[in-house]
Amino acid sequence: MSAKSLRPSPVAPTVDLEREGKRHGFLRLPYSRDDSAWGSVMIPIAVVRNGSGPVALLTGGNHGDEYEGPLALFDLARTLDPRQVSGTVIIVPAMNYPAFRTGTRTSPIDKGNMNRTFPGRPDGTVTEKIADYFQRELLPRADIVLDFHSGGRTLDFVPFCAAHILPDKAQEAKAFAAVEAFSAPYSMSMLEIDAVGMFDTAAEEMGKVFVTTELGGGGTSRAETVRIARRGAANLLRHAGILEGEVERERTRWLDMPSGDCFSFAEHDGMIEPMVDLGGAVERGEVVARIHDITRTGGEPHEIRAKLSGMLAARHFPGLVKAGDCAAVVAVMLD
Numbered sequence: 496m497s498a499k500s501l502r503p504s505p506v507a508p509t510v511d512l513e514r515e516g517k518r519h520g521f522l523r524l525p526y527s528r529d530d531s532a533w534g535s536v537m538i539p540i541a542v543v544r545n546g547s548g549p550v551a552l553l554t555g556g557n558h559g560d561e562y563e564g565p566l567a568l569f570d571l572a573r574t575l576d577p578r579q580v581s582g583t584v585i586i587v588p589a590m591n592y593p594a595f596r597t598g599t600r601t602s603p604i605d606k607g608n609m610n611r612t613f614p615g616r617p618d619g620t621v622t623e624k625i626a627d628y629f630q631r632e633l634l635p636r637a638d639i640v641l642d643f644h645s646g647g648r649t650l651d652f653v654p655f656c657a658a659h660i661l662p663d664k665a666q667e668a669k670a671f672a673a674v675e676a677f678s679a680p681y682s683m684s685m686l687e688i689d690a691v692g693m694f695d696t697a698a699e700e701m702g703k704v705f706v707t708t709e710l711g712g713g714g715t716s717r718a719e720t721v722r723i724a725r726r727g728a729a730n731l732l733r734h735a736g737i738l739e740g741e742v743e744r745e746r747t748r749w750l751d752m753p754s755g756d757c758f759s760f761a762e763h764d765g766m767i768e769p770m771v772d773l774g775g776a777v778e779r780g781e782v783v784a785r786i787h788d789i790t791r792t793g794g795e796p797h798e799i800r801a802k803l804s805g806m807l808a809a810r811h812f813p814g815l816v817k818a819g820d821c822a823a824v825v826a827v828m829l830d
């Protein structure tokens with residue numbers, strides 16, 4: 496990192512990250528604009544600290560249209576009692592707060608996709624400044640990081656907790672142990688199709704134990720997926736020795752995304768017909784979705800076929816699809 500990029504972050508926390516007890520406050524980022532000349536973006540943060548034990552960083556709203564994480568984390572911030580904690584829990588329920596407020600994946604201010612912006616810049620766009628604060632101020636404090644995702648408006652997933660295959664096998668083993676403790680219905684050994692700029696990559700490159708999720712989607716949440724998120728956050732903290740009590744283990748089924756063949760992309764615009772539902776078994780070559788021409792009658796539908804055998808782990812959510820959209824993700828069942 497160049498000396499120029501080491502200028503201090505413009506983000507000012509309104510809470511002391513080191514103090515004992517529970518604090519609710521904001522990461523305040525100055526943002527001068529038409530409706531607020533000396534205004535700020537106010538990103539909610541809670542810090543719960545009891546002694547000098549391990550530090551967990553829990554984040555949601557990395558994408559602004561995914562709700563299980565924010566629901567679980569606003570709730571945890573409200574209810575977590577410092578007397579139950581040994582160490583520190585830093586909770587940011589909505590990382591890309593401008594995007595969260597508009598219910599969009601990316602920021603309405605600069606179109607920034609938080610998970611493609613790391614390491615960010617202290618002198619960049621609003622999204623870059625938030626990413627830079629996480630990169631240089633919050634991530635270095637953490638021993639373990641949980642970043643909640645769901646499918647957002649355009650994708651829907653079977654609920655899983657995930658970690659990545661890593662070059663450091665000891666770090667990878669710690670991450671998979673944390674995934675197992677989260678106890679989602681599915682656990683995923685995850686391959687990224689576009690890892691550059693991800694929060695995940697930033698945390699992993701710092702040697703942190705990093706765990707993520709995909710818990711549903713469609714731009715909303717479900718009772719079941721929110722329960723999974725709440726239990727998972729508590730389980731992760733128990734697993735890390737930060738929250739008192741035993742991990743509430745539930746049966747989890749391990750899935751793998753071994754290659755780019757997991758993904759099927761639409762090559763036509765039109766109306767998508769699911770041929771397999773989420774969680775359904777899929778054979779290699781099977782038609783998982785069809786795309787129908789909506790400009791005229793009489794055309795044959797375009798078939799989207801699975802490139803490997805496994806289970807349908809994700810699907811395009813809206814009824815209409817465009818060429819280039821991710822139509823389906825097939826994961827391989829490991830057990």
Ligand code: ZN
Binds near residue numbers: 645
């Ligand atoms: Zn996401």
